[in-house]
Amino acid sequence: MTRSADTAPLVDDRRARRNVVLLALAQAVAGAQMPAIFTIGGLAGQWLSPNPCLATLPISLIVFGSMTTAPWLSQVMQRRGRRTGFVIGALAGALGAALGATGLATASFPLFLLGAYLTGIYMSAQGFFRFAAADTASESFRPKAISWVMAGGLGAAVLGSEIVKLTKDISPIPFLGLYMAVIALNLVGILLFLMLDIPRPRRRAKGERRGGRSLRDILHDPRVVVAMIVAAVSYALMNLVMTSTPLAVVGCGFDQGDAANVVMSHVLAMYIPSFFTGHLIARFGTIRIMTLGLVLIALAGGVALSGVDLGNFFLALVLIGLGWNFGFIGATTLLASAHAPEERGVVQGLNDMVVFGAVTFASLASGGLMNCAGGSVVEGWNMVNLAMIPFLVLAGGALIWLVMHPRFSQD
Secondary structure, eight states: OOOOGGGSOOOOOHHHHHHHHHHHHHHHHGGGHHHHHHHHHHHHHHHHOSSGGGTTHHHHHHHHHHHHHHHHHHHHHHHHOHHHHHHHHHHHHHHHHHHHHHHHHTTOHHHHHHHHHHHHHHHHHHHTHHHHHHHTSOTTTHHHHHHHHHHTHHHHHHHHHHHHHHTTTSSSSTTHHHHHHHHHHHHHHHHHHTTOOOOOOOOOOTTOOOOSOOHHHHTTOHHHHHHHHHHHHHHHHHHHHHHHHHHHHHHTTOOHHHHHHHHHHHHHHHHTTHHHHHHHHHHHOHHHHHHHHHHHHHHHHHHHHTOOSHHHHHHHHHHHHHHHHHHHHHHHHHHHTSSOGGGHHHHHHHHHHHHHHHHHHHHHHHHHHHHHSSSSHHHHHHHHHHTTHHHHHHHHHHHHHHHHOHHHHHO
16 A cells, blocks of 8 residues: 555654754854955955055955865765865864964965965855755755755854954954954854764765766756856856955945945845745746846946946945845756765865856956056946956856756756
């Protein structure tokens, strides 16, 4: 006698929900270092750097660190578990902040850059929070688990902005107090990671062949390719604009507090929708939500190009934050449904290497466009926003290709 659908047991997501709470807390507390550092990183670089064109190099080194870390850190998590990988990330974040503080205290730009690279290892680990949320979740709970963990960034936005303000005058050395606070945030993160209950993937027996598809077969899956493209474009364009924003805001006559408030509003817009993005994906599908994300990013560029009043900065950064949320969470959900558990280390590591490779390029280009591509702050800011156009066309074209692909229509 078979059990009917009406009497089938409900999926138990209690462990997944507990992990989601811990990961969301880690996103809020340990994750607060990222909006804080991104707010002042360009300003600190401008203070330390011998060349204004290199002002955003510290931020670029953070993202480059994340890109180069993602492949090996993903493999560590595949073999040793998520907890080990996240603790490694937090330890690197604490050490990176300590080196950054030392670089500021000694006016050493190279040491500051080394600290930025180590911060990138933490950033890479944080990028895997969203995948860790899906590890123990049922298929129906997975989109919500991903978006709820991302919603922890709401706390990060508020806490990060407040830390920038509270530490602004704590030391005669600019920005030193912030980096000391970041060390404490990473230590709190370690305590949260030690409480996670995510089992390690099953280890292969000696002589057992690796399961899953080859990398070549994985990259022939249109869902994987398009998910990577949309995630990379959404994240890179968000970073391109956000990296230059504090320089543009201060350069247009506003103060550091205004820059922090603009970045806070941007990060709030990045994460507030996460409370319902999973529901929207479940109702309307990943393709529609990713498309909406790209449209909002395009609108943000239009607002930024229309003027440099403080209101323009706020609205543009809010729109690009919303666009990032829909584009990036939609792409993450699509990718999570396109690979088997035994392919996780390869696919997720490759995805984040591609994503943060694009973000590295964007952050490098951001400083050059902002400071060296025009005769004024306004011209540089306009160049930053015009640079988004070809990449939006690429991502939009990829989504159209996916919808028209016969393999996708059969899935």
